[in-house]
Amino acid sequence: MPRPQKSRSPDAAGTGARRAALKLLDAVLRRGETLDAAGAAATQGLRPDDARLAHAIAGETLRRLPQLDELIDSAMERPVAEDAKSRMVLRLALTQAIVLDIPHHAVVATSLSLIDGGPKRLVHGVLSKLLKSELPDLSRPTLPAKVAGRWALWGKDVLDAAREMVAQRPPLDISLKAEDVAAPEGPSFAPLHRRVTEGGAVALLDGYAAGGWWVQDLAASIPARLVPRSARRVLDACAAPGGKTLQLAAAGFEVTALDLSERRLQRVRENLERTGLEARIVARDLRRHKTDPFDAVLLDAPCSATGTFRRHPEVLHRATPRIIAEMSELQAELLDASARLVKRGGSLVFATCSLEPEEGELQVPAFLARNPEFRIEPVPSVAGIAPTPKGWMRILPGMLGDKGGLDGFFIAHLVRDA
Template sequence: MTEDRDIGLPARRAAIDILSSALARRAGVDEALTRPAFRNLEPRDRGFAMALAMATLRRLGPIERALEARLAKPPPEGVLNILRIGVTQAFVMGTPAFAAVTTSVDLAASHSSTRAFKGLVNGVLRGLLREPPKLDDPEALCPPWLLARWSAAFGGEAALAMAALIADEPATDLSLKSSAEAGRLAAELEAQVLDGGTLRTARKGDVAAWPAYGEGAWWVQDASAAIPARLLDVQPGESVLDLCAAPGGKTLQLAAAGAQVVAVDRSAARLTRVQENLDRMGLAAEIVTADAGDWADERTFDAVLLDAPCSATGTYRRHPDVLWAARPSDVAALAGVQSRLLDSAARRVKPGGRLVYCVCSLEPEEGEAQVAAFLSRHPRFRIVPAQAGEAGAPAQSLLADGTLRLLPHHRPGGQDGFYAARLQREI
C-alpha cells in the first residue's frame, strides 16, 4: 500500500471531501476532484487521498457496523467521516496504529465543528485497535436493499459472490487497437490476455506513462464494457451509430474495426475527451453533440449501439460510490429514459441491420425487462442469440434467450456488471 506516514492532514482532508461528496450525490467523486483541496495537492498526496477515499467506500458497510457498535449515538457527519478514514487507515491501508489515531485526532482538532469530538475519535479508534473489526463480510459490504434485489434476481449465492468483490481494488483492463499486437503489449504491460482480446494488468499509477500509450496502441476499458461492441460484429466500411457514446471506448472499438462511425452524446465536454482519444489512437469518427432521443438526423445505419444511461450498479468495482449514491427510485426513473432511447435507436436501423442495447446495470428492469418491452412495441425486431463464449463473454453469462447477463463474479478477478442484447430488424 501507499507509504503514508509522511503524508499530512491536507491529503486526509481531501479524502474526506471525496468521501462526503460521494455519499451526498451521484457524480460527487468527480466533482470533488475538481476542487482546489484536491487539485492543489502534490501528485503523491493526490494518489493517497484518492486511494484512502476509495478504500473507505469499498468497505463502508462493515466500517459503519463497527462504528455503530462503539457509538452511543451518531456524531455529526464530519466526525463520522474522520472515524471512517481512521478505520480504513488502520485496518486497510496499513498505516501504523499510532499514525492512524494521531492524524484522525488532529483532523478533529483542526476544525471548530469537530474539535469537541477529538476525545471521542481517540477513544473509538483505540477501542477498535484493541478489538479489530471484520471488514470483509460480504453481507455487510453491500447496501441491504441492493443485496436483497440481487438475491431476488440472481439467487443468494450469486448475490454474495458479487458483494464479496466490493472490497477488492480491480486490475486495469485495456482494449487494443490491433489484436495483432496482443503478444507484444501483454509482455510490455505485464498483462494477461483475456477471452475476447482484452488485456488485464495489475500495474498502478498514471496510465499515460505506461508502455505504448503514446503510440495509441490501447485504451482503458473494462472487459465487460468491450463485449457489446464486439457483438455488433461490424465489418470495414459499414455505417455504425454509437448513441450515448461518451466516454468513448465503444466508439474506439467500432472505428478500429474499420466502420464509418457517428458518435452521439448530449455532453459536449465528454465528447471532447472522446475526440482526444480518437486523435491519440489515430482513428476517426463523426462527433455529434445531441440528445440521442430526439436527434433530428434522418440517416439510418447498418448497425446501432445504444449504451443507455442507467443506475450503473454494475460498475461498483471501479466506482464503489455508486453503491451508496444509488436509490431504489433511480431504477424506475431511468426506465422511461431507456425506453425512449431504444425507440429512437430502432428508427435509425436499416432494414436487415443490427441493434445492440446494453446497460452497465445489475437491475433486470433496466436490461431484460427493457428488451422484452421493446420487442412487444417493435415486432419487426428479433433477438439474434449470442453463442457461448462469443465476444469474449463468459459462458455462464449467456441467458436462455441468447442475451447476455454479465455478472461481476462470472470472470476470475471480476468484471463490470452488464446486460447486452443483440437485435436485428427484418428486411
C-alpha cells in the first residue's frame, strides 16, 4: 500500500513574486541567461506589480552578490555551494530585508515557502541569526573580484565610479525625432537628446504615443551621430532593437536595417511604425549578406554588454572570459563582413557596449592589419566626451558622473580609401 503523501503547507502571501525572482536568479547564475530573456517564463501568470517586484528583487540581488555571499557565509559553519538552492533563497531574502526594506516576518515567511526539507531548516536558521543581528549597509556594492580584476586596467577612479554606479538606477535618456516634438522635460547634453526627469511608465510619458522619441542611452546614440552627413545609403548592420535605425532614418538617410533575428526585428518594425519613420528591413546573417556597397555601415556589434551593468546587473556575473572571447571572435568576423559592404571612400562606424579591451581597443588594430585599405578617422567630442589620442572614443564609468553617468562604450570611425 503506497504511503500517504504529506500535504504541502500553503504558500505565504506574496510567494509568487519571490518564486519568480528565484527563477530569474537561477536563469542568470546557472544558465547564463539575461534577465530580459528569462523574464517572460519566470513571471508567467503574475500580476504586473508582482512581476515588477520579482525583477526588482532579482536585480538588486545581482548588484550585491559578493556582499550577500560574504554575509551568508559568516552565519554558516559549512558554507553551501554557490548554486545551492538554499544560498539562492538566502540571497533573495537578505536583499529584501536590507535593500528593499521588506518587513522581516514577510521575508521569512515567503523565503521558507520556496524550499523544503533540510535546506528549509538551514535557511530558517541562517535568516533568524542574521535578522536578529545588525545588518550591514549595502548601499555601495562591491564588484565581483574577477570583474574588478579585469577592469583594474582602467585605473582606481574608474573602479570606484563603477562601484558607485552598480547601486544606482540609471536615468532615462531619450532620442528625439526632431527638436520640436512633444517630449518629457529634462536637460539635453547633445542635439536631439534629453535626460528625462519625469517618472512613470515610458509609454505614458508625453509624446511617446505620438512617436516623437524613443528610449536610448546617450552613449548608445553616439555611433549613429558619427555617420557622415554626406552619406546617402546607410546599413545598420546589427539593427535590433532599433534605436540607431530610428536615428539614421530621422536624419534623412536611406537606411537598411539588418539583423540575424526576425523576432528582434519585429521590435524595429513596431518602433518605425510608431515614429512614422522608414527603413528597409532585412533578416539575414551579416556575414552572408551580399548587396551593392553602402556609403556607410554602422556596426554596433553583439558583445558581452559589460558596459550596461548599471541597467543589466546580470552582466557582472554572466560575462565570463569565455563569453568575452567568443564575442571578440564574432566581432572580428562581423567587422570583416561590414568592410566588404563599404564603398570606396565610405565609412564604417564600429561600436560595442563593452568595457573589455578585447571588444574594442584590440579589435581596431587587428582589423586594420587585415584590411589595410581602411584608416582611423578621429571622432569629434560629443556631450563633452573627447576622443582618445588613438582617435577612437572610450566611454568609462565616471564620465558625466555628476549628471547621471553613461553606459560604457567603445566607438571608432573607420574610412575606406577612395
